[in-house]
Amino acid sequence: MLPPVNSARLRYLDWTRGLAALIMLQGHVFHSFTRTDLRGAGPYIFSQFLGGLAPAIFLFLTGITMAFRMDSDERRGLGPGARVVSALRRARYLLVIAFLFRIQLWLFSLPWGTWSSILKVDVLNCMALAGAAFSVMAVFRTAERARLCAVLGLATAAASPLISMLDWSGAPTLMKNYVAPDYLFFSFFPWAAFFAFGLSAGSVIRLLRDDQMDRAMQWAGLIGAGLIVGGRYFADLPYSLYSKSDFWLDSPELTLIKLGVVLWVLPFAFLWTRYAANIGWSPVRQLGKTSLLVYWVHIELVYGRWLGSWKESLDNMQVAELTAVVIGLMMAISVVKTSSRKWSGMPAAVRWYPFTSRAN
Helix, strand or coil: CCCCCCHHHHHHHHHHHHHHHHHHHHHHHHHHHECHHHCCCHHHHHHHHHHCHHHHHHHHHHHHHHHHHHHHHHHCCCCHHHHHHHHHHHHHHHHHHHHHHHHHHHHHHCCCCCHHHHHCCCHHHHHHHHHHHHHHHHHCCHHHHHHHHHHHHHHHHHHHHHHHHCCCCCCCHHHHHHHCCCCCCCCHHHHHHHHHHHHHHHHHHHHCCHHHHHHHHHHHHHHHHHHHHHHHHHHCCCCCCCCCCCCCCCCHHHHHHHHHHHHHHHHHHHHHHHHHCCCCCCHHHHHHHCHHHHHHHHHHHHHCCCCHHHCCCECHHHHHHHHHHHHHHHHHHHHHHHHCHHHHHCCHHHHCHHHCCCCC
């Protein structure tokens, strides 16, 4: 029988996920509604830079929860093959969610939408592919997985410029979209690196006792600082190991800088939820508990036809005000979701764990 999971240890994961949701919301609202002549100015650029951190956090946290699942399967006595199958089933659920999401967006866009939009490679698709590709890590014990997945994350980041340099002209378009770095899609390279790093971090967390968490979070912050400084230093060098690399697209340095930021956010969330605001309702954690629902609804609201007359027509102050309204609406939907008994019958695929901190 598994030892009980201390829910207090998981509050910081919900809080981190909620922060990512807030970053995502503001980034998408600014992207959809800011006037085109304002997109070269500071507020928009800063908004989009912050928004680029949200997918990294979501992928990292999904890797953590996948690691929890692998560890739980191991403790239940499942064999290596059964553990891999269990991980593949979770990846399959993610893929189902991804396609249900795209199908809904397509249906709501008719008669102007095209069916090919269903095949767009979004962050959920990337999660599914990463989960399937790294499911083999379930054959290893938790301590081994912590080391191996860190190496896999580094290898994925390091290989990204090389994948970009390959000739993809003869490859199927869908395959290219899933694998090769592209500004329009969440491809395996380099985004899956965050999933692998999350698998490593989640494995470490499951190996630690509760009284070891404070020290572990201190180390996470120190490692994160080193990654940010080191990544920036190597990105500024006048020479590179790669004959061609785009910093904002496939650079390993950018991946490590983002990972460093994630490793700063996680300890802050841990300290905040344990020592500063560990009692009572938290609006950030509330969003984190329902971030899949928030993601699903806000994409339709922000990019759908509902506010079409405002698209690319608002100034920075108007977009900021609209961002506050969208966040308030998502918060209300989140509260209704967690408080209403009507939601208890929601299909399991929609309630599944990638956007929650369920460990079992």
